[in-house]
Amino acid sequence: MKKKILQADNPVTEVHDLTVTYDRKPVLWDIDLTLPKGSVIGVMGPNGAGKSTLIKAMMGLLPLASGYVKMFDEKLDDVREQVSYVPQRGTVDWDFPALVKDVVLMGRYSKIGLFKRPRQSDKEIAMDCLRKVNMEAFAERQISQLSGGQQQRVFLARALAQHADLYFMDEPFVGVDMATEKAIVDLLQEMSAKGKTVVVVHHDLQTARQYFDWIVLLNTRLVASGPTKEVLTDELLAETYGGKLTLLNEVSQEIKNKEFPNREE
Amino acid sequence: MxxxxxxxxxxxxxxxxxxxxxxxxxxxxxxxxxxxxxxxxxxxxxxxxxxxxxxxxxxxxxxxxxxxxxxxxxxxxxxxxxxxxxxxxxxxxxxxxxxxxxxxxxxxxxxxxxxxxxxxxxxxxxxxxxxxxxxxxxxxxxxxxxxxxxxxxxxxxxxxxxxxxxxxxxxxxxxxxxxxxxxxxxxxxxxxxxxxxxxxxxxxxxxxxxxxxxxxxxxxxxxxxxxxxxxxxxxxxxxxxxxxxxxxxxxxxxxxxxxxxxxxxxxxxxxxxxxxxxxARGIIFKMKRQQENQLKILTENILKSFYHLGQKHQDMKHRYSFDEIHSIRPSIPKPRLKKGLRVLEKEGFLRKKENSYRLSAEGTEKGKRVVKLHRLWEVYLTEYLYLDPDHVHDSAETMEHVITPELEKKLEEMLNYPDRDPHDEEIPYT
Missing domain, CATH: 1.10.3470.10 (ABC transporter involved in vitamin B12 uptake, BtuC)
Known part of the structure; x- marks a missing residue:
C-alpha cells in the first residue's frame, strides 16, 4: 500500500482538493485531508515537499489554484479569531525596534480592534503568556538581544495571546536549543489536553513518534494522514522520502515553461 | 546676520x-x-x-x-x-x-x-x-x-x-x-x-x-x-x-x-x-567600548602576571621594578604597559613606591580571580568540548576577561569546583 489517508472522527479542519502553484508550477497536488480536534499534528516530508506551503495555503496566505479549506466547518474568514499562525522565525527582522512584551501584545491587536490602545487586560494576558513560555524575565528586553530559542518562545507567546483553538506553527523547532524544544513540546501537549489543536511543520523523524498524535506525510502530493502509529511505517516513509516523482516534476516544469493554466478555465 | x-x-x-x-x-x-x-x-x-x-x-x-x-x-x-x-x-x-x-x-x-x-x-x-x-x-x-x-x-x-x-x-x-x-x-x-x-x-x-x-x-x-x-x-x-x-x-x-x-x-x-x-549604536561609542575592553585585557593581564610572580616568590606583596615587569610580558609595548600600571595604581589595585610596584589586597584578589577563570575555562573546554589540554590555553586567554560573575558562578557549579586545571595547576578559590 503506497498511500494511507484516514479521516478524522471529529475534524477541526478540512482540506478539499487543494492545489497550490508557484509561478504556475504546482508545489502541492490535490491535497485532501481532515485533521482531528484536540491533537498535536505533525506535517512531515523532505525539503521542498510543500509542508510550509500547505499551512500557508490553509491560513489564506497563498492563493489556491483549486480546492477549499474549512475550519470548524466554516470559511477561515468567519473564524479567524479561533485560528492562530506562528510564522517561521526567520521571516521577520529581529532588529525591528520593539520590546519582547510589545511583540506578544501584537497577538491581542485583532481583539483590541482598530484605533484603540491595548487595555490593561491585554497587557496582563501578554505577561501571562510570556510566563507560560518562561520568558517573563525578558519582557522589557529589546528583541534583537534574543537567542534563536528565545525568539521562538516569544512567537509562541504571541500566538498564545490570541486565545485561539487551532494553531498552525511553521518549523518551531528549527535552530532552537534542547531546553526550548522540550518546553515547547510540553506546552503543545498541555494545549491539546485542553482540547486545542496544534498543527506543526516538523522535519525530524526521530522525535516525531514522541511529539505527535497524528501525522501528515507530504511530498508534493499527500502520502499519508492518520494516527502516528498507523502512519509512521517504513513503507510510507520510503514513499514520502524516497521515490522521486521525476515524471511529475517534468510535467510541472512543462506547465511553467509553456505558461499553461493549471486547470482548464 | x-x-x-x-x-x-x-x-x-x-x-x-x-x-x-x-x-x-x-x-x-x-x-x-x-x-x-x-x-x-x-x-x-x-x-x-x-x-x-x-x-x-x-x-x-x-x-x-x-x-x-x-x-x-x-x-x-x-x-x-x-x-x-x-x-x-x-x-x-x-x-x-x-x-x-x-x-x-x-x-x-x-x-x-x-x-x-x-x-x-x-x-x-x-x-x-x-x-x-x-x-x-x-x-x-x-x-x-x-x-x-x-x-x-x-x-x-x-x-x-x-x-x-x-x-x-x-x-x-x-x-x-x-x-x-x-x-x-x-x-x-x-x-x-x-x-x-x-x-x-x-x-x-x-x-x-x-x-x-x-x-x-x-x-x-x-x-x-x-x-x-x-x-x-x-x-x-x-x-x-x-x-x-x-x-x-x-x-x-x-x-x-x-x-x-x-x-x-x-x-x-x-x-x-x-x-x-x-x-550604543554610534561609531564613537563602539570605539570607546573596544578601547575599554582593550584596557580591561591589559590591566587584568598585568595583575595576572603579578599574581604568578607572587606565587613564585611565595610573597604576594613582593615589589617589582618596571623592567622586571616588562621582562615577564615583553609583548606589551612599554608605553602601553606604563599606562596599564598607572591605571591599576589609580584604581587601587597596585601600590607604587619610587619606581617599583606591588599588589594591593584588592589587586591580589583580582589577579587571583583572573587566574581562576582562566583555569576553570580550560577545565570546561576539556570536559565539555573534549579538547586536548594543549589546545585550551589560547581560548582561555580571552575568556578570562569576558566571563561575568554570573557566568563564573554557573561555571563553578557546573564543574563542581575542581581543584586542578588540565595542566595540573591549582585553581585558586577565595
Missing amino acids: EALLEFLSFQDPSVRMVTLGAVILTASSALVGSFTFLKKKALIGDAVAHAVLPGVCLAFLLSGEKNPLLLIIGAFITGWLSLNIIDFVTNESKIKEDTAIALVLSVFFGFGILLLTFIQHGDYAEQSGLDHFLFGQAASLVGEDLIIFLSVGLLLIALILLFFKELTLISFDRQFAQTSGLPVKWLELLLTSMTVLAVVIGIQAVGVVLMAAMLITPPAAARYWTDYLPRMVLLAAIFGAFSGFSGALISYVSPAMPTGPWIVMVATTIALLSILFAP
Missing part, C-alpha cells in the same frame, strides 16, 4: 507662517517615512517623489492655474499610478522590484521634465514658481496654499497616530498581521496613499528631486538613538521638523537659494552625527 536675527525674532507674520508650514510638512513626511523605512521600502518614496512631477504639470496644463488643490490631486494621481505600475511590473514579469523602481522613476520624471519645459516655453501667465517643485522653495508656502498643505500635513499626523499599532504590525510581521485578520491590503493601501500625500505636500518645501531624503533620512537617524518604536518615530518627526525649520530660515535669509538642498543637508548632518555619536 541682520536677516538671521530678524527671522529668529518671528516678528514678521509671513515668517511665522512659512516656518510653521515647513516644520509641519517635514515632520509629517518623517512620520510617514518611519514606516516606509521600517518596511524596507525606502526606494518607493524616491519613486513617488519623482513620479508626482508630471501630475503637477498636467494639473497646471489642464486648469491653466496654480490652484494648490488641483496640483495635489494631479500629483496624487501620477504618484499613486507609479506605485501601482511598480507593483504590477514586479508581480507580472521577471523584472525585480529594484529594476521596476528605477524604470518607473525615470520614465515618470522624464515625462515631468518634458511637461515642465513645455510649460516654461509656453504662454502661461501663472507659470512662475512652478519650477520650485524641482528643488523646493519654502518661502512660497503662503496664503491659501499653506492652509491646504497644513491641513494635509495635520491629517497625515492624525492618521499615523490613529493607525500606529496596525502600521507597526504590518511593518514587523505582515504574515501574522494577515492571519490575525487585520485588513492588511487596506492598511498597505493607506500607507501608500499617505506616502504619496507626504511627498505631494513636501515638494513645496523640498522639491521632487530630494523629497525621498525627507521620508527616509530622519527615521534612519532616529533609529540610532532608540530601540523603542514610539520614541523613534517621535525623534524622526523632531529631526524632520528641525530640518524644515532650517530650510525656512535659509529661504528667508537668501531667497534666491532653493530650500530643498539645504533641508537635506541639515537632515543628513543630523544623520551623520547620529551614526557617530549615538549611544
Whole structure:
C-alpha cells in the first residue's frame, strides 16, 4: 500500500482538493485531508515537499489554484479569531525596534480592534503568556538581544495571546536549543489536553513518534494522514522520502515553461 | 546676520507662517517615512517623489492655474499610478522590484521634465514658481496654499497616530498581521496613499528631486538613538521638523537659494552625527567600548602576571621594578604597559613606591580571580568540548576577561569546583 489517508472522527479542519502553484508550477497536488480536534499534528516530508506551503495555503496566505479549506466547518474568514499562525522565525527582522512584551501584545491587536490602545487586560494576558513560555524575565528586553530559542518562545507567546483553538506553527523547532524544544513540546501537549489543536511543520523523524498524535506525510502530493502509529511505517516513509516523482516534476516544469493554466478555465 | 536675527525674532507674520508650514510638512513626511523605512521600502518614496512631477504639470496644463488643490490631486494621481505600475511590473514579469523602481522613476520624471519645459516655453501667465517643485522653495508656502498643505500635513499626523499599532504590525510581521485578520491590503493601501500625500505636500518645501531624503533620512537617524518604536518615530518627526525649520530660515535669509538642498543637508548632518555619536549604536561609542575592553585585557593581564610572580616568590606583596615587569610580558609595548600600571595604581589595585610596584589586597584578589577563570575555562573546554589540554590555553586567554560573575558562578557549579586545571595547576578559590 503506497498511500494511507484516514479521516478524522471529529475534524477541526478540512482540506478539499487543494492545489497550490508557484509561478504556475504546482508545489502541492490535490491535497485532501481532515485533521482531528484536540491533537498535536505533525506535517512531515523532505525539503521542498510543500509542508510550509500547505499551512500557508490553509491560513489564506497563498492563493489556491483549486480546492477549499474549512475550519470548524466554516470559511477561515468567519473564524479567524479561533485560528492562530506562528510564522517561521526567520521571516521577520529581529532588529525591528520593539520590546519582547510589545511583540506578544501584537497577538491581542485583532481583539483590541482598530484605533484603540491595548487595555490593561491585554497587557496582563501578554505577561501571562510570556510566563507560560518562561520568558517573563525578558519582557522589557529589546528583541534583537534574543537567542534563536528565545525568539521562538516569544512567537509562541504571541500566538498564545490570541486565545485561539487551532494553531498552525511553521518549523518551531528549527535552530532552537534542547531546553526550548522540550518546553515547547510540553506546552503543545498541555494545549491539546485542553482540547486545542496544534498543527506543526516538523522535519525530524526521530522525535516525531514522541511529539505527535497524528501525522501528515507530504511530498508534493499527500502520502499519508492518520494516527502516528498507523502512519509512521517504513513503507510510507520510503514513499514520502524516497521515490522521486521525476515524471511529475517534468510535467510541472512543462506547465511553467509553456505558461499553461493549471486547470482548464 | 541682520536677516538671521530678524527671522529668529518671528516678528514678521509671513515668517511665522512659512516656518510653521515647513516644520509641519517635514515632520509629517518623517512620520510617514518611519514606516516606509521600517518596511524596507525606502526606494518607493524616491519613486513617488519623482513620479508626482508630471501630475503637477498636467494639473497646471489642464486648469491653466496654480490652484494648490488641483496640483495635489494631479500629483496624487501620477504618484499613486507609479506605485501601482511598480507593483504590477514586479508581480507580472521577471523584472525585480529594484529594476521596476528605477524604470518607473525615470520614465515618470522624464515625462515631468518634458511637461515642465513645455510649460516654461509656453504662454502661461501663472507659470512662475512652478519650477520650485524641482528643488523646493519654502518661502512660497503662503496664503491659501499653506492652509491646504497644513491641513494635509495635520491629517497625515492624525492618521499615523490613529493607525500606529496596525502600521507597526504590518511593518514587523505582515504574515501574522494577515492571519490575525487585520485588513492588511487596506492598511498597505493607506500607507501608500499617505506616502504619496507626504511627498505631494513636501515638494513645496523640498522639491521632487530630494523629497525621498525627507521620508527616509530622519527615521534612519532616529533609529540610532532608540530601540523603542514610539520614541523613534517621535525623534524622526523632531529631526524632520528641525530640518524644515532650517530650510525656512535659509529661504528667508537668501531667497534666491532653493530650500530643498539645504533641508537635506541639515537632515543628513543630523544623520551623520547620529551614526557617530549615538549611544550604543554610534561609531564613537563602539570605539570607546573596544578601547575599554582593550584596557580591561591589559590591566587584568598585568595583575595576572603579578599574581604568578607572587606565587613564585611565595610573597604576594613582593615589589617589582618596571623592567622586571616588562621582562615577564615583553609583548606589551612599554608605553602601553606604563599606562596599564598607572591605571591599576589609580584604581587601587597596585601600590607604587619610587619606581617599583606591588599588589594591593584588592589587586591580589583580582589577579587571583583572573587566574581562576582562566583555569576553570580550560577545565570546561576539556570536559565539555573534549579538547586536548594543549589546545585550551589560547581560548582561555580571552575568556578570562569576558566571563561575568554570573557566568563564573554557573561555571563553578557546573564543574563542581575542581581543584586542578588540565595542566595540573591549582585553581585558586577565595
